[in-house]
Amino acid sequence: MSYDCDVLVIGGGIVGLSTAYALTRARPGIRVTVLEKEPGPARHQTGRNSGVIHSGIYYRPGSLKARFAVEGAAEMVKFCAEHGIPHAVGGKLIVATERSELPRLHALVQRGRENGIPVRELGPSQITEFEPEVRGLAGIHVATTGICDFGAVAGQLAALVRDAGAEIRYGAEVTRIDRRADRGVAVRTASGAIVRGRVLVNCAGLHCDRVALLAGDDPGMRIVPFRGEYYELARPELVRGLVYPVPDPAFPFLGVHLTRGIDGGVHVGPNAVPALAREGYDWSVVRPRELAATLTWPGSWRIAREHWRYGAGELRRSLSRPAFTRAVRRLLPAVTESDLHPAPAGVRAQAVLRDGTLADDFLFVEGARTVHVLNAPSPAATASLPIGREVARRVLAQVD
Incomplete structure (x- = not known):
């Protein structure tokens, strides 16, 4: 069998591009092809988030998320500085209001x-030194948190990958995968093109479970999409930096927070509601086949039964701006309903196991000539460079 490439990467978000980047750096001359169904990189999770370089404070010590976020935050700041990508490291506040x-x-x-992150504890008066309009009983300041433009990072990675000799094909949606352990992997795209590689890497994000099934591997999970809805603050002067509530450890969501972005605007949100499509960025986007896949997965119903009260609160804030405003006022009492203007939403690709467990850590699964990245939501953008190296290590073992 003749191969078009050594490694075939499905997905042109920041994780797929970081994987291609790591492969070309680890083994110059390796033939890498990236297939991305959109007309450009970073059109979904990578390009639709708050742009925060996370410190790693939230994640269980010893977990991949903790290790990769701490490593990745420092590397991301260095990468942005080296390539002239706008970024800033001003830290963030996490504030308890009850x-x-x-x-x-x-x-x-x-x-x-425990994760090696500098943390400063604050009282009420010290909170207002950082954020004069924020109120709380106590808080902590995490100095290593920053912001950047992850879309620009992905664009720079794509340029570096191409400079290293890799190929990126946009508008190349994968519709069929034929894998034979002794003959590599052949992929057909929607245009009818066939690409053959020795090893396939699945970095398809919102569609990673579908790609795993196309490859003949049972991922043991399904992506249940959650839409994160944001507002833009009409009075950005109310917030100096990044302000977060204390998260509920039962959920991978961080709650409604305030984020001053690299452009100077302040995003407020997100709340998290079930999306009616993998790319369902508002309530009007419904894809019956994708919705049916979510509803027929046993884990979805177990989540609903166990966490319906939490979900009802998120749904109420989605449908009611006054309810959303009340949530924001817990941190920022000066905000009014008229201060909140709708902003573009994002969708989180949350892996859910059959028993209803929300996958808490990054999840990599290997098959014969395949490596699947099956859970890489936030902080995956922050941790993308270490994630890329980890996936590349697994891929090269199979190539060899």
Whole structure:
């Protein structure tokens, strides 16, 4: 069998491009082809987030998320500086507004220190030194958190990958995969083109479970899409930097927070509601086949039964701007309903196991001549360079 490339990467988001980048750096001359169904890179999770370079404070010590986020935050700042990509590292506040949140806030302090992250504890008056309009009972300041333009990072990675001799094909949606352990992998795209490679890497994000099934591998999970809805703050002067509530450890979502972006605007959100399509960026986008796949997955119903109260609150904030405003006012009392203007939403590709468990860590699964990245939501953009190296390591073992 003649091969068009050594490694075939499906997905042109920041993880797929970081993987291609790591492969070309680890083994100059390796033939890499990236297939991306959109007309350009970073059109979904990578290009539709708050742009935060996460410190790693939230993640369980010893987990891939903790290790890769801490490594990745420093590397991402260095990468942006080297390539002239706008970025800033000003730290962030995590603020407790109710007494019931104080034990969780103290647990975050301990977790941060275990992960090697500098954390400063704050009282109410110290909170206002950082953010004059924010109110809270206690808080912590995490100095290593920053912001950047992840879309620009992905664009730079694409340029570096091409300079290294790799090929990126846009508008190349994968419709069929034929894998034979002794003959590599052949992929057909929607245009009818066939691309053959020795090893396939699945970095398809919102569609990674579908790609795994096309390749003949049972991923043991399904992507359940959650839409994150944002507002833009009409009075950005109310917020100096990044302000977060204390998260609920039962969920991978960080709650409604305030993020001053690299452009100077302030995003407020997101709340998290089930999306009616993998790329369902508002309630009007419904794809019956994708919705049916979510509804027939046993894990989806187990989530609904266990967390319906939480989900009802998120849904209420989605449908009611006054309810969303009340959530924001817990941190920022000065905000009014008229201060919030709708902004573009994002969709989180959340892996859900059959028993209803929300996959908490990055998830990599290997098959014969395949490597699947099956759970890489936030902080994957922050951690994309270490993730790319980890995937490349697994791929090269199979190529060899």
